[in-house]
Amino acid sequence: MSPPPTALAKTPEVEGSATRADEGEAESRIVILDFGSQYTQLIARRIRELGVFSEIVSPETPARALARPGVKGLVLSGGPSSVAQEGAPVPDPALFTLGLPVLGICYGLQVMTRLLGGEVERAKSGEYGRAALEWRASSPLSAELPSHSTVWNSHGDRVLQPPKGFVVLARTQEEPHAAIADPDRRLYGLQFHPEVTHTDLGKEIFANFLFRICHAPASWKLSSFLDRSCAEIRAKVGGEQVILGLSGGVDSSVAAALLHRAIGDQLHCLFVDNGLLRQGEVETVRHLFGEQMGFALHVVDASARFLAKLRGVADPERKRKIIGREFIHVFEEAARKLGPVRFLAQGTLYPDCIESAAAGHGRPAVIKSHHNVGGLPKRMKMHLIEPLRLLFKDEVRALGELLELPREILFRHPFPGPGLAVRCLAPINPHHLALLRAADAIVVEEIRRAGLYEEVWQAFAVLLPARSVGVMGDARTYELTAAVRAVQSVDGMTADWARLPGEVLSRISNRIIQEVRGINRVVYDISSKPPATIEWE
Numbered sequence: 001m002s003p004p005p006t007a008l009a010k011t012p013e014v015e016g017s018a019t020r021a022d023e024g025e026a027e028s029r030i031v032i033l034d035f036g037s038q039y040t041q042l043i044a045r046r047i048r049e050l051g052v053f054s055e056i057v058s059p060e061t062p063a064r065a066l067a068r069p070g071v072k073g074l075v076l077s078g079g080p081s082s083v084a085q086e087g088a089p090v091p092d093p094a095l096f097t098l099g100l101p102v103l104g105i106c107y108g109l110q111v112m113t114r115l116l117g118g119e120v121e122r123a124k125s126g127e128y129g130r131a132a133l134e135w136r137a138s139s140p141l142s143a144e145l146p147s148h149s150t151v152w153n154s155h156g157d158r159v160l161q162p163p164k165g166f167v168v169l170a171r172t173q174e175e176p177h178a179a180i181a182d183p184d185r186r187l188y189g190l191q192f193h194p195e196v197t198h199t200d201l202g203k204e205i206f207a208n209f210l211f212r213i214c215h216a217p218a219s220w221k222l223s224s225f226l227d228r229s230c231a232e233i234r235a236k237v238g239g240e241q242v243i244l245g246l247s248g249g250v251d252s253s254v255a256a257a258l259l260h261r262a263i264g265d266q267l268h269c270l271f272v273d274n275g276l277l278r279q280g281e282v283e284t285v286r287h288l289f290g291e292q293m294g295f296a297l298h299v300v301d302a303s304a305r306f307l308a309k310l311r312g313v314a315d316p317e318r319k320r321k322i323i324g325r326e327f328i329h330v331f332e333e334a335a336r337k338l339g340p341v342r343f344l345a346q347g348t349l350y351p352d353c354i355e356s357a358a359a360g361h362g363r364p365a366v367i368k369s370h371h372n373v374g375g376l377p378k379r380m381k382m383h384l385i386e387p388l389r390l391l392f393k394d395e396v397r398a399l400g401e402l403l404e405l406p407r408e409i410l411f412r413h414p415f416p417g418p419g420l421a422v423r424c425l426a427p428i429n430p431h432h433l434a435l436l437r438a439a440d441a442i443v444v445e446e447i448r449r450a451g452l453y454e455e456v457w458q459a460f461a462v463l464l465p466a467r468s469v470g471v472m473g474d475a476r477t478y479e480l481t482a483a484v485r486a487v488q489s490v491d492g493m494t495a496d497w498a499r500l501p502g503e504v505l506s507r508i509s510n511r512i513i514q515e516v517r518g519i520n521r522v523v524y525d526i527s528s529k530p531p532a533t534i535e536w537e
C-alpha cells in the first residue's frame with residue numbers, strides 16, 4: 001500500500017510561541033451535530049489533531065446558528081436511531097442551503113439522504129466491523145488515497161437511492177453506497193466510520209475534508225488557546241478574587257496553573273485535607289504549588305470534622321454524601337474568610353460538559369455526581385470560571401506541559417474525590433486509615449520502582465475488614481487484609497486487572513506484611529470492570 005498522502009496537516013503545535021491565530025476574529029472551526037453516536041467525541045478529536053478547532057452541538061441546532069463567522073464546515077455524526085423511526089433526530093434541513101460543506105457519517109449520511117429526497121432502507125443484513133473499501137471515482141475527499149483500503153462499519157440501515165445530484169464515490173463488497181457526494185454543493189456522505197482507528201486512512205479522509213473541501217486553516221494551537229484564554233479570564237475577573245478547589249489531580253492543577261498565569265495572586269487555591277488523602281499528599285501539594293509554583297495556596301486542615309462525621313459509617317453512598325456536604329461547608333467558610341469572592345474556578349473538561357448536556361433532557365447526570373465534589377457551584381452562588389471546558393484530557397495534559405507543570409502531576413493516577421474513604425472497608429478511624437495509607441504507599445512505590453507506573457491506569461491498596469490467622473516470628477497473629485488493585489484502562493469506563501510481574505507482587509506483599517503492623521495478609525484483585533468496578537466502593 002502506498003504511504004499516506006502529504007495532505008496531512010501537522011498535529012497542533014504544543015511547543016513554540018507562534019500565536020498568529022485569529023486575533024480579533026472568530027476562530028476557524030468545524031461544527032459537529034451529535035446524533036448520539038458513541039464516536040462523536042472521536043470525530044472532534046480527529047479534527048483537532050489535524051489542527052482545526054471542532055465543536056459538538058445538539059442535532060436540532062437551527063441552521064442560522066450554524067452559519068456563524070468562523071464555521072468552515074459541518075459534520076453530521078452517526079447515531080443509534082433509524083431514520084424511519086418515529087422521534088429519530090432530524091437536523092434543520094436549511095443547513096444544506098448554507099453553502100457550507102457537509103460530511104455525513106453513517107446515520108448522518110442516512111438522514112442527509114432522506115432530507116434531500118433519496119431513499120434509506122433497512123438492510124437485509126447489516127454491515128458490522130471490517131470491510132474492504134474501493135474508491136470508484138475521483139473526488140477531493142479521496143485525493144491521494146490508494147484505491148483500496150480497510151474501513152470499519154456499524155450499520156443496519158443503508159442508502160437505497162442517493163438524492164438527486166449525488167454520485168457514488170466508493171463501495172464495499174456489501175455496500176454499493178459506501179461513499180456518496182454532490183461535489184457541486186460540497187455535500188459528502190460516508191456509510192463507514194473514518195473516526196475510528198480501525199479504519200485505515202480515516203485521518204487522511206478527514207484531512208481531505210478539512211483542507212481540500214472546507215479550506216479550513218490549521219490554526220488551532222494550544223499555545224494560542226492559552227494566550228487567548230488568559231486574556232479572557234483577565235477581562236472577566238477584573239480586580240476580583242477567585243477561589244479554586246485544588247485536589248492535586250490533573251484537571252484542577254492545570255486549571256490552577258492557567259488561572260495563576262492570568263491573574264496571579266487574585267487566585268486563591270484551596271486544598272482541603274479531609275483526612276482521606278494519600279501518604280505525603282499535603283506536603284507534596286504544599287511544596288509543589290505553594291513553594292515551587294508560588295500559588296496563593298490555602299491548606300485547610302478539616303480532617304477532624306470529616307473523620308468525626310464518617311465514624312462508624314459503612315455504606316459507600318452515605319460516605320460520598322457526607323464527604324460532599326463537608327466539602328461545601330469547608331469551601332463556604334473559606335470563601336467567607338477571604339472576603340467577598342465572586343468567582344469559583346473549576347477544572348471541568350469537555351467530556352464533562354457533553355455528558356451533562358446530554359443528560360439534561362430529564363435524565364440524571366450520573367457521571368457528574370461521580371466526579372464533582374457535592375455539586376459545589378449550584379449552592380455557592382458564585383460565577384463559574386471553567387477555562388478547560390473545551391478541552392479533552394490529553395489536551396489538558398499538553399496544556400499543563402506548556403504551563404510547566406511537572407510530569408509527576410500531569411501523569412498521576414486518578415484519585416477519587418472521596419479519597420481513602422472508599423478504599424477503607426474496615427470501619428473508618430485514624431488507625432485504619434494509617435494502615436491503608438502505609439500499604440498504599442508501598443504499592444505505588446514498588447510499581448514505580450519497576451518502571452510500571454505510567455503503564456497502569458491506576459494502582460492502589462484497599463483495606464478489608466477481614467481478619468485472618470497468621471504466624472510471624474513463631475507467634476500467632478490475627479490481623480486485617482490488604483487487597484492490591486492495579487488496572488489497565490483507557491477512560492476508566494471499562495478496565496482489566498493488570499498482569500503485574502510476579503516479582504513485583506511478591507515485593508509488595510512482603511513489604512506490606514513486614515512494614516505495616518496490623519496487616520498480615522495481602523491478596524491481589526483479579527476482577528475486571530465490568531462486572532466489578534475499579535474502586536471497591
Ligand SMILES: Nc1ncnc2c1ncn2[C@@H]1O[C@H](COP(=O)(O)OP(=O)(O)OP(=O)(O)O)[C@@H](O)[C@H]1O
Nearest residue numbers: 245246247249250251252270271272347371373415
Ligand atoms: N482535597 C481537595 N481539596 C480541594 N478541592 C478538591 C479536593 N478533592 C477534590 N477537589 C475538587 O473536586 C474536583 C473534582 O475532582 P476530580 O478528581 O474529578 O478532578 P481532579 O482531581 O481535578 O482531576 P483528576 O480527574 O485528574 O483527579 C477537583 O477538580 C477539585 O476542584
Ligand SMILES: O=c1[nH]c(=O)c2[nH+]cn([C@@H]3O[C@H](COP(=O)(O)O)[C@@H](O)[C@H]3O)c2[nH]1
Nearest residue numbers: 370371414415416417418492529533534535
Ligand atoms: O472524582 C471521583 N469521585 C468519585 O466519587 C469516584 N469514584 C471513583 N472514581 C474514579 O473513577 C474511575 C472509575 O471508578 P469506578 O470503576 O470505581 O467507578 C476510577 O479512576 C476511580 O478512581 C471517582 N472519582
Ligand SMILES: NC(=O)CC[C@H](N)C(=O)O
Nearest residue numbers: 078079106107155156157
Ligand atoms: N452507526 C450508525 O450511525 C448507525 C446508524 C443507524 N442506526 C444504522 O444502524 O444504520
Ligand SMILES: [Mg+2]
Nearest residue numbers: 247249415417
Ligand atoms: Mg482527582
